[in-house]
Amino acid sequence: MFKKVKEVFQNIANKVAEVVSKRELTEEDLKNVFEEVELSLIESDVAYEVFPILFEELKRRLVGHKVSRFGSEEIMKLIKEALIDILSRVEPKYDLVDYIRAAGVRPFVIVFLGVNGVGKTTTIAKVANRLLKAGMKPVIVAADTFRAGAQEQLALHAERLGVPFFRGKYGADPAAVARDALAYSTKKGLDAVLVDTAGRMHVDADLVEELKKIVRVVKPHMKILVLDALTGNDALEQVRYFDKAVGFDAVILTKMDADARGGCALTLSVLLQRPVIYVGVGQSYDDLEVFRARTIVEKILG
Numbered sequence: 597m598f599k600k601v602k603e604v605f606q607n608i609a610n611k612v613a614e615v616v617s618k619r620e621l622t623e624e625d626l627k628n629v630f631e632e633v634e635l636s637l638i639e640s641d642v643a644y645e646v647f648p649i650l651f652e653e654l655k656r657r658l659v660g661h662k663v664s665r666f667g668s669e670e671i672m673k674l675i676k677e678a679l680i681d682i683l684s685r686v687e688p689k690y691d692l693v694d695y696i697r698a699a700g701v702r703p704f705v706i707v708f709l710g711v712n713g714v715g716k717t718t719t720i721a722k723v724a725n726r727l728l729k730a731g732m733k734p735v736i737v738a739a740d741t742f743r744a745g746a747q748e749q750l751a752l753h754a755e756r757l758g759v760p761f762f763r764g765k766y767g768a769d770p771a772a773v774a775r776d777a778l779a780y781s782t783k784k785g786l787d788a789v790l791v792d793t794a795g796r797m798h799v800d801a802d803l804v805e806e807l808k809k810i811v812r813v814v815k816p817h818m819k820i821l822v823l824d825a826l827t828g829n830d831a832l833e834q835v836r837y838f839d840k841a842v843g844f845d846a847v848i849l850t851k852m853d854a855d856a857r858g859g860c861a862l863t864l865s866v867l868l869q870r871p872v873i874y875v876g877v878g879q880s881y882d883d884l885e886v887f888r889a890r891t892i893v894e895k896i897l898g
């Protein structure tokens with residue numbers, strides 16, 4: 597069963613505290629602690645590949661230090677610092693709004709990628725909302741022409757936000773729809789084109805071809821992969837899938853409000869090697885926050 601990351605780290609802290617109440621912690625001790633919690637780490641979505649990095653970060657802070665007077669609370673603080681260091685690897689160096697401004701191209705084209713259900717459509721609405729608030733003029737494009745529901749949902753968001761919306765007829769070429777939106781935005785001098793794409797769940801050669809064509813036609817300035825924090829290690833599979841299909845530049849991690857499941861964020865921070873620019877923290881348009889390692893860790897550890 598699923599375990600909360602917080603409980604696992606609390607468990608580590610308790611075990612370490614038990615040792616250091618008697619003597620200095622050795623590397624061997626820490627190894628033993630890790631072996632004991634290995635399974636619960638995996639159950640809380642922390643991938644195996646993360647363990648060595650986590651181990652090194654904790655070793656650096658805990659081993660050989662005269663921590664005998666430290667209680668588990670003090671050790672939790674050191675664990676917290678270690679987690680912040682790890683998550684900092686994916687902290688963005690820029691805010692998307694500033695990045696778009698600095699790019700100096702108009703329109704700035706973003707293609708959003710991700711499997712159905714991760715929160716891609718909602719996220720696009722949130723990004724549009726953010727751009728609107730920064731005084732920019734975005735356009736939303738539904739380049740998923742096979743799911744009528746997907747288009748309706750996006751149309752509703754666009755209407756609520758007061759943003760121009762492009763869609764194709766059922767079964768139309770998604771790349772052509774995106775191209776039309778781009779032409780319109782260029783003519784009107786709009787700031788950003790946000791392209792929603794299909795995300796059929798199963799590995800699907802058609803989808804790869806469709807995405808490749810959209811990318812070839814609109815030449816996006818940025819490709820953003822939307823991942824769902826609740827999918828745990830499936831997120832890694834999705835990373836590999838989209839990387840192989842068309843590649844991507846950054847990630848938005850959704851549903852970080854749900855039960856503070858931070859294991860997925862921890863795994864991504866080690867294996868992603870690209871920034872997580874935003875996290876989704878709810879269902880309303882304002883529930884999009886800049887990814888900050890410290891904030892995330894505070895959420896994870898509660």
Ligand SMILES: Nc1nc2c(ncn2[C@@H]2O[C@H](COP(=O)(O)OP(=O)(O)O)[C@@H](O)[C@H]2O)c(=O)[nH]1
Binds near residue numbers: 877878
């Ligand atoms: N709690 C929470 N729910 C979200 C978040 N982002 C999206 N959702 C919900 O996830 C569900 C799927 O979202 P949708 O945008 O349709 O996903 P898509 O299939 O990837 O386009 C919807 O019920 C959204 O309201 C988030 O950050 N937090």
Ligand SMILES: [Mg+2]
Binds near residue numbers: 712713717718
């Ligand atoms: Mg969708």
